[in-house]
Amino acid sequence: MLLMKFTALVTLAAVALTFVFSGKVGMMRRRYGVEAPAITGHIEFEKANRIHYNTIEQLVLFIPLLWLGSSVIGDVPAAGLGVVWLVGRLIYASGYQRGADKRGPGMIITMLASFGLFLAVVWGIIGELIA
Amino acid sequence: MLLMKFTALVTLAAVALTFVFSGKVGMMRRRYGVEAPAITGHIEFEKANRIHYNTIEQLVLFIPLLWLGSSVIGDVPAAGLGVVWLVGRLIYASGYQRGADKRGPGMIITMLASFGLFLAVVWGIIGELIA
């Protein structure tokens, strides 16, 4: 297997978590009678939908940063930042579902993890350029 | 070329299919007079929009799984599951456009393909960990 195993594990976890959030949207659809293709109609559905979509927004930034980052700082450090990202998403989702005003802390943790990976890649590129 | 060619081919097909779905959203916008930035206003537009967005939701899970999966089970088997994913998306789109209640079977096929790749990566990681 060519890939870095802890980075792959975090990738799987991030994909699975996003999938779980999408499953919750479907569940909320049925529970509150929001018929597809509508994406509005009940506040609990809308919050679940925004949790899912915000996670996709973050995921599409995170996966490229994670994969590039792991080649700069190594498998375990990159995966460590990935775990921070996962924890941030869990805090975000549980906060947001309780109330839209409680979505801040999880969002900040998510962003810090991605920003750490971003800096790692910047570092790696600078290292390449001056090498 | 460093990449695995059938995995790359499936990636291209998945990207192209998602692009085709986005093109259909634009076409529906014009046909039913739904002016940007609105994303509601006519049921046929809304279904096309949901087909596109649901495909993006699935694509961001599928591509990482496909790429990781191909390094575990090889190019052709991973691409084979990718073809299942593509077929699932086509069935999903044609079903959903006929009626939101007909979106189930294509969705399940899509998910099974992604789940197969997921299990392949889990298998690969376990293999690495006990090696």
Next chain:
Amino acid sequence: MLLMKFTALVTLAAVALTFVFSGKVGMMRRRYGVEAPAITGHIEFEKANRIHYNTIEQLVLFIPLLWLGSSVIGDVPAAGLGVVWLVGRLIYASGYQRGADKRGPGMIITMLASFGLFLAVVWGIIGELIA
């Protein structure tokens, strides 16, 4: 560092730009009093939201094409097409925010860049198949 540095740089820029667009959505939310989880309520907010989402739609096609493309045509040519993509996104965003009818040119530039990468990968796969 295993990655191609200019491709990585363009990836960082694309991720950062998408993040900036998401930040603008949050700013517009506050400025025009569109309370989460609502995604409608003020035209300026809705345009910013659509710019962000359209960029995500494009990003999930672009990153796989960029990464595959760089392995076919090399780091610098692929990154060059990536710069075209970035410029297209900037033109798209500034056009769309001024008026939804001004979103065309930037969209076309974005698509041409992605299409160039797409053709590069097709070329690479054909080369592999007949080799």
